[in-house]
Amino acid sequence: MKKIMIFGAASAIAQETAKLFARDGEHLFLVDMNISRLEAVRDDILARFKTKIDLYEANALDFDKHQELFEKAIQTLGGLDYVLIAHGTLPDQTKTQENPESIIREFNINCVSVISLASIAANYFEKQNQGCIAVISSVAGDRGRQSNYIYGAAKGGVTTFLQGLRNRVAHSGVSVVTIKPGMVDTPMTAHLPKSPLFAKPNDVGKGIYKAMLSGKDVAYLPGYWRLIMTIIKMIPEGIFKKMKL
């Protein structure tokens, strides 16, 4: 039985990954900031699969409680093999850019808290010479665009941080998986008009599960986003800055 902690486990995407680990009979430690949501997620999984699930309520912004959270997880699970960090918020770009305080808040949720959690996990895994840290970043972090650069920059920070972290812990047999979903149809994007580019949470969740099992470095989900982002990154800045993206 593998021991898995998921932070942001009420996320529509993370729930799908959790189901697949539950199907395999793994022991899950699910964390999110609202216990009643976590209970609904747990009931859903337990109605489908027989496995062990523990719940823990925590807010990513309580940085000083991150260490304690890991201790609790390791104690409850009797160790730790996989960590998935999935929480996030998608701010309204035009509203947020007017207000530095909310920019900082978005960075704290989408970047600072993630870096803190990933670091604690890495330090623990490095000591035991095994483990896998997967983090949901985003294709939005690959290049800053006027329509979404606050969220994008936070995710970009995460992506770069994970690159370095991967480089550091690779020598200890620890894998760091950067997940870069494109647009996914979840509560986070409920207010956005849907195009055929939108993926379903269960497809993305499955991609995360596979990437975690194989210890892949970077997973674009669905895979075609790798091509799209390669092209977007190739556009010279002089042209890019005049585009409305």
Next chain:
Amino acid sequence: MIIGNYESWGRYPKYSPFDVYYVYWRNEIPDLSKFTKKILPYAWGKSYGDSCLNDNGILIDTKGLNKFILFDEEKGLFRCEAGVTLATILDFAVPRGWFLSVTPGTKFISVAGAVANDVHGKNHHKSGTFGCHVTKFELMRSSGERLICSPEENSELFRATIGGLGLTGLIIWVELKLKPCPSAFFAMESEKFYNLDEFFEINDESEKNFDYTVSWVDCTASDGSLGRGIYNRGNHAHPDEYDLPELPKQKLKNFPLDAAFINQLTVSLFNILYFNKQFNKTEKKLIHYDPFFYPLDAILHWNKAYGKKGFLQYQFVVPFGNEKEAVKEILNEVSKSGKSSFLTVLKTFGDIKSPGMLSFPRPGVTMAIDFRMGGDRTLKFLERLDGIVCNADGVIYPAKDARMSAEDFQNFYPQWTEFEKYIDPAFSSSFWRRVTKRIHNE
């Protein structure tokens, strides 16, 4: 801003909601009394007419209520949130040896929608309606109350909500009794019948031995061949009796165009080819539950084949006693009009009573016919059919309807005034406003 498409399956009439509200968590349903306009739940929009529409009102999109709650594998008791589709339930339950006790002809509907329309299927003569297998559900009212409804608890609201067209409150979750199934396959027989009398003969004998029966009728045939078609019947296939094939991988295709592909010519051709594709009088095969129950689900959005103007499905039931004459008369009208339909379905309902107060199925013969929406002429034509149904003491199915008159509805369902007492004051639908226009006094 309203994201997405909130039309009905028939794409007629074209009504837009004023706004759409999403729900995701069953413990965080908003206060339903806070909306300034009437509200109606909406999930997958598979009701054909306007019973899932709320012109200038609020729709509560329940697709996000997509979680399972419990499954008792011994007893086959299954509880899930309102927006879960029958497809999802089958994906889960069939490999574990359980099947839906009743399923309609599409699996892409929500479980709460199945309750609200008290849907029926090919086994009505053996198992009754969907509502007969609902053990309980949770209903949220605009008063803020969350009520558990079952045959024992809040039993009147239980009866009103089954077949209650989504008007009695917001269904949060539903608990169902599943039925054991020995495999994902069905042993099916198809038998040709050359006229309506033959249908009734085959039907009498088939209903005794087969759990599932339904017929396709060639509605372009006339005179001596009037009502010819193919009778399909089947039972769950047991692995002890049959050599079962591997599970097929279902590939869903999207209907590629949004264009009126269905017209007189294609329909006539289809009907003739379909009737003649079967050479022998009787054919037997083993078939997966998908093509057995849901042949049309293989093409997502097949409704687009009718073009932007949409289509109407006309489904009625006439009680035994008047059935043969009425069905003949209707088929005559249809074949004379040349307004032929792709899929005309004929089936008898048995006498198992549904708990639903406003339910459609009752003992008799039911028929469903599709018509391309061709404006006033189509509507006038359907009014002629209404006359035949009324004379035969039949009724029309609200879940399929977009146009029956208030007067007819009120005659068909005299219990509607009783039902009205259970409607949540914050709820309404385009259908309900249309069929409850006061005719007398007021």
